[in-house]
Amino acid sequence: MNIKTILSKPLPVVWYRFVQLVKLKVYFKTKFWQKIEPKVHQKVSKSKKTWNAKSLLFTNDFSATDIPEMLQQQTISEANNIINGTISVFDVTYKFAQPISWNTDWRADYSWKNKYFKGYSFYEKNKAKEFDVKFPWELSRLSFLIPVARAYQLEAKKDQLAYIQEILSDWKTSNPIGFSVNWYPMEVSVRTINLIQLREILLEAIDTDEVVNLLNEILLLHGIFLWRNVEFTDIRGNHYSANLTALLLLGSAFKGFYAEAKTWYNYAVKRMEKEFHLQFIPDGVNFEKSISYHRLVVEFYLISFLVMQRAGLKLEEKTLKVLKNACEFTRDVTKPNQLTPIIGDNDSASVFLNDQVSLNDHTNMLQLASLFFQDEKLNTVNEKYHSAYEVFGTKATENLGVTTQNTFASYYYKEGGFVTVKDAQNYFITDVGEVGMKGRGGHGHNDLYSFELMLDGNDIIVDPGCYTYTGDLALKTKMKSTAYHNGLEVDGEEMAPMIGNWGISNIAQPFDVTAEHTTTKAIISGKHPGYQRLEDAVTHQRTFEIEKNSFKLTCTDVITCESPHKIARNLHFDEKIGLEIKENTIFIKTNNTSSKLTVDDFTTIRIAEYTFSANYGSKTTAKKVILETEIKGTTTVQFTIEEEKQF
The missing domain is CATH 2.70.98.70 (Beta-galactosidase; Chain A, domain 5)
Incomplete structure (x- = not known):
């Protein structure tokens, strides 16, 4: 955001963004980003014991072997494809050779050179090639590692764990903090949420200390970066919601290990409910007027409020009411074929991408909502999703009911x-x-x-x-x-x-x-x-x-x-x-x-x-x-x- 844009905002926002901009300039000149990386590495590597505190997103009442056999086989098959280089991006499968070029739109053979993240500009007209930064961004959200971790839970094969370790190490080396095209606050936030899920899975598997330590290091760097680049402005949308969710998860997992993580946690907790009510109309519709973004932001707050409840924090009744309304809205706009209409922008984003459903199928989010509210009227499918088992446990998921609508209704x-x-x-x-x-x-x-x-x-x-x-x-x-x-x-x-x-x-x-x-x-x-x-x-x-x-x-x-x-x-x-x-x-x-x-x-x-x-x-x-x-x-x-x- 440039000075002209900042000055057009209300005074508190102007001050916040001005201070943020000044601090970022100081960080750049003093080489803060280059210095913080070895410090974090030293803190993690010198710890006597692998830090294994969880974020509270996943339940303890779950074993990978409890899920249906067919779902287990689907997971293993998907993991094998990924390890062999076949990765889905926006519901299209591509073949990637290792090492992956993390800063390239492979469709247009266009790459962004590594430089300070504030130096990029993406809105170019009359391009010779139709390159789009969202493709390397989506790949770098690293959600494709989750099915491999699930397969490792089931089979404990060395090549599965080695693949995760190799991808994470290569991504970290290729994307030094603050100095690649993949360091933008929204991308950092969504990648954090995905990596937290990955870490929760690996913490339940055997012999994962080394890769968990690597994840701890990467996630701490994400928190350090995000805390200094929170996307605060006068009218905040899905980016700020993603920032808050990521900071909450990072704080929840690391506040006992890294002092600054307590600040991340407290900041997110203090603002979460207030921000939710600013972004959701009381009848439950997200104010950005996009069905796709509605699903994404509901996911953010569903995650956040669940973690807050599990931490013993009490949510206001009106918060739970509006969140349920938001979930009912998704159910009510879902078509008979279980897909949602594409109204408004659709960037196909989700932080529960690995339930083997199409990007316009929001039923896995509804199933999570059904378990959160213990209301089977929100669950519209008989199939049980992997995310439901992980977040709410085997017993709750197996006992989940389903509802269908056959009558003419508006x-x-x-x-x-x-x-x-x-x-x-x-x-x-x-x-x-x-x-x-x-x-x-x-x-x-x-x-x-x-x-x-x-x-x-x-x-x-x-x-x-x-x-x-x-x-x-x-x-x-x-x-x-x-x-x-x-x-x-x-x-x-x-x-x-x-x-x-x-x-x-x-x-x-x-x-x-x-x-x-x-x-x-x-x-x-x-x-x-x-x-x-x-x-x-x-x-x-x-x-x-x-x-x-x-x-x-x-x-x-x-x-x-x-x-x-x-x-x-x-x-x-x-x-x-x-x-x-x-x-x-x-x-x-x-x-x-x-x-x-x-x-x-x-x-x-x-x-x-x-x-x-x-x-x-x-x-x-x-x-x-x-x-x-x-x-x-x-x-x-x-x-x-x-x-x-x-x-």
Whole structure:
């Protein structure tokens, strides 16, 4: 953060960041970072006994051999693949030779030279290659070591432990503290949480003192760095939550060994609940307005509050209530296929990546929440996940119940700004809230009154997702835009203007929002003033009706204006969908079903291609339908989507 940005913040934040910046300059000039590494090494290596205090994240009521045989075999198979160099990054498997180049985006063959972490800049336009720092960052989060440690718990093979030792030693040597592209506070935080889990597993295995000592050294360096680079600002988001969680875990494990760790622990404990309530709306929705980030931040606080409870600290009832609401929100927005919609930015991040589920499957987090709250209504799958056994133990996990939802129901998160309608096979969701991050945008998109639709278990209308952050800035901006969502566009203008690389103007604020659920249908309606800034002010109202028996969707848009305008309603179809236009009807085909989209007679229909991204860093081409209408005065336009019989 530069001086200009710092000075735009409130005075306490300005002072905090100014002092932090001055201290960092002093650390750099006095070679603090180069000096602290040997000091930590000396303290760890001279200790008479391996420091084995746990963070309290994992339970003692667990043995690796207690988990089901099939899960054991899956773990061993995954570990073997990893040891042989096959590692999954953003749900894509790559082959890595050792030693791994930790500062390289291997897809673009681009490397960042090691230098002081403050000297990097990632937002480059018009790149010759589409390199993206998030790929070496994700690899350096080191979560792929966890399945290998689990396999070592089961088999105690020397090559498994040797692999972990070799990877950790190489990473430490290749990434001196503060002097590589992988030393950024958020990355340090997430890597810490992963390495704490790795350490807890290894502490339960035999002959691990040497590698645990190495982990102790790496984790202490992470704490020392993070404490001096806490991402404190006026409106804090997932980064600060990650900082607090990492400092809490580090403090919990090392406060009896390293004096400064007590400070880390106390800082995190003092701020954790207050920060939670700043980042979560009372009905449970995370204020960044991204389904992917909602899951990640819930994981942070679920971990933190569990560790605090196990340390004997009492949480406020309102904290537990809002956390449970946050978990219920994830359950309520989950589709019948157990995947979540991709609304807002999606960087595919999680600190429970090793449960062998896809990145858009949040059921393992829900299972942890179900055990935390002892409420089987939060657990939606019969499968028991590895993380559940480790965090809560064999007995609690084996006795866990499961709930399913088969009836037609709707869920309105009025404060958070989402409405979901679903039954056993069909699903609808729309965003009816502000842009996110208290009106700044951040990880939210220009997607007010956009929607997703699933019919008979098949995704029909989808959100295009978020392919990249730094790899292609133009595409990143495009995928946040009004035209890249299933809403309504006026004269090719944004619903709300974009601001820089991350922000969106807070002018398209929803009003007159209603959500009604009857015995026969669900009706959702709302307006926004985003286009009132045009020379001829335009107000837009959108109403959805979803019928219970057929799940037929009717979308009605009322546009109020005086002068002529051209409106476009964009509908992005799933990549597996086939489309055929016949007059004012589009026939929608999947492998086993057929649906149809019917529009008004005075609308022109055309099909175009768009970039679809199911996970961060992955993209494919899919089809979108653009409904274009010339209007003047108050105009009503409408389309319906309904399923036809199977063919």
